[in-house]
Amino acid sequence: xxxxxxxxxxxxxxxxxxxxxxxxxxxxxxxxxxxxxxxxxxxxxxxxxxxxxxxxxxxxxxxxxxxxxxxxxxxxxxxxxxxxxxxxxxxxxxxxxxxxxxxxxxxxxxxxxxxxxxxxxxxxxxxxxxxxxxxxxxxxxxxxxxxxxxxxxxxxxxxxxxxxxxxxxxxxxxxxxxxxxxxxxxxxxxxxxxxxxxxxxxxxxxxxxxxxxxxxxxxxxxxxxxxxxxxxxxxxxxxxxxxxxxxxxxxxxxxxxxxxxxxxxxxxx
Numbered sequence: 001x002x003x004x005x006x007x008x009x010x011x012x013x014x015x016x017x018x019x020x021x022x023x024x025x026x027x028x029x030x031x032x033x034x035x036x037x038x039x040x041x042x043x044x045x046x047x048x049x050x051x052x053x054x055x056x057x058x059x060x061x062x063x064x065x066x067x068x069x070x071x072x073x074x075x076x077x078x079x080x081x082x083x084x085x086x087x088x089x090x091x092x093x094x095x096x097x098x099x100x101x102x103x104x105x106x107x108x109x110x111x112x113x114x115x116x117x118x119x120x121x122x123x124x125x126x127x128x129x130x131x132x133x134x135x136x137x138x139x140x141x142x143x144x145x146x147x148x149x150x151x152x153x154x155x156x157x158x159x160x161x162x163x164x165x166x167x168x169x170x171x172x173x174x175x176x177x178x179x180x181x182x183x184x185x186x187x188x189x190x191x192x193x194x195x196x197x198x199x200x201x202x203x204x205x206x207x208x209x210x211x212x213x214x215x216x217x218x219x220x221x222x223x224x225x226x227x228x229x230x231x232x233x234x235x236x237x238x239x240x241x242x243x244x245x246x247x248x249x250x251x252x253x254x255x256x257x258x259x260x261x262x263x264x265x266x267x268x269x
Contacts, residue, residue, distance in 0.1 A: 025053045025146065026131060032151040039119040039156060044112035047150045049129050051101040059101050060130045061109055063089030066151075068186075068212040072219035078126070088113045088154055089125035113154060121184035121215060123154045159184040163213075163242060165250045165269075167220075170262035175236055175252060176222045181213040188212055189240040189248070193223050198233045208238070231256050233265075 027050040035043050051057055065084040066076045082090040094111040101107055111127055130147040162183035169176050181187050191208030204226045211219050223236065236252040253266040 025051065026057070026129060026148050027052055028129065028148050028150055030150050031148075032153070034153045034155070036155050036157055037115055038158075039115060040117040041115050042112060043115065043154055044110065046108045046110050047127065048106055048108050049101065049148075050106045051104060054103045056103055056105075057101045057131045058098070059107070060098050060132070061094055061096070062128055062130070063092055063094070064126050064128055064149075065089060066124070066126050068214050068217070070217075070219070072212050072217055073209065074212050081125075086121055086123045087125055088115075088123035088152055089127075091115060091123075092125065092127075092152075094127060111152075113152070115154065115156070119156045121156060121159050122186040123156070124186065125152050126150065127152060153186060155185050161185050161187070161242065161244070161246060163187060163189065163240070163248050165238070165240075165248060168250070168252055168264055168267050170254060170264050172262065173225050173227065173260065174222050175225070175254065175262065175264075176220060177238075177250070178218050179211055179213065179221055179240065180218040181215060184215060186212075186214050187242055189242055191221060191238060191240045193236055193238045195225065195229070195234050195236045203229055203234070208240075225256075225262070229256060231258050 029048045033045060037043050049059070063081050065079040065081060065087045067079070067084055069075050069077045081087065092111060092113045094109060096109065099107055113123070115123065126149040128147050128149045130145060132145050160183040164180045164182050165177055166180065167178040179189060189211050192206070193208060194202050194205035197203050206223065208221050208223060211221065213219060233253070233255050236254065238250045238252065240248045242248060249269070251268040252264060254262050254264050256262050
């Protein structure tokens with residue numbers, strides 16, 4: 001028992017050291033950048049990284065691949081460079097690859113991507129900035145690695161954009177559905193809704209949790225209705241902004257009974 005307690009205390013100390021040392025020492029001005037380009041074009045930009053601490057840092061820069069994973073709420077899986085189908089990093093360059101970042105200093109890093117001639121869809125990757133702290137090996141036996149990244153998305157002009165809302169159902173005070181990416185581009189649908197009663201008056205409104213959907217991905221969404229909605233007939237109007245002036249709208253007719261149960265009666269695009 002004493003051994004288990006000692007291990008637990010040691011683990012807590014290590015986690016405490018990591019969380020304190022990692023906290024906001026590196027900041028990046030662009031955490032996410034998006035571009036539109038033609039097949040075969042050259043995309044270039046700069047990213048500025050800041051050292052908010054009073055100690056200089058040695059920084060290493062490198063590309064990695066990533067993919068959004070279910071339930072497509074922003075969670076990502078990272079992969080070595082070139083492991084995903086639409087990796088932009090494998091066509092990318094950057095400079096400098098390593099540099100010293102002085103205390104309270106900043107540095108601009110140039111990067112570029114040479115798109116292939118047959119490019120379609122969305123190419124993405126992450127440009128990481130990594131700091132390794134050798135001093136933690138002496139104090140903890142572990143080497144602390146801190147890194148931050150800039151997510152890069154390049155939408156290829158001429159690629160199809162499309163989505164579909166299906167599977168509308170009700171569960172007590174919620175309306176649920178599926179949002180599916182039917183096109184070639186990664187989608188970041190921003191959903192909102194409002195509910196009107198049988199007289200056309202708005203009785204509730206709100207936002208739908210953000211989704212992050214690569215090609216062919218499907219994610220569940222839901223809205224939770226206000227408890228103040230009285231029994232009766234209503235219509236929920238769901239609107240998803242797909243960027244670039246595109247949107248997807250779904251109207252859902254439903255009833256709420258005296259027990260608070262919701263029943264879907266009709267849906268319309």
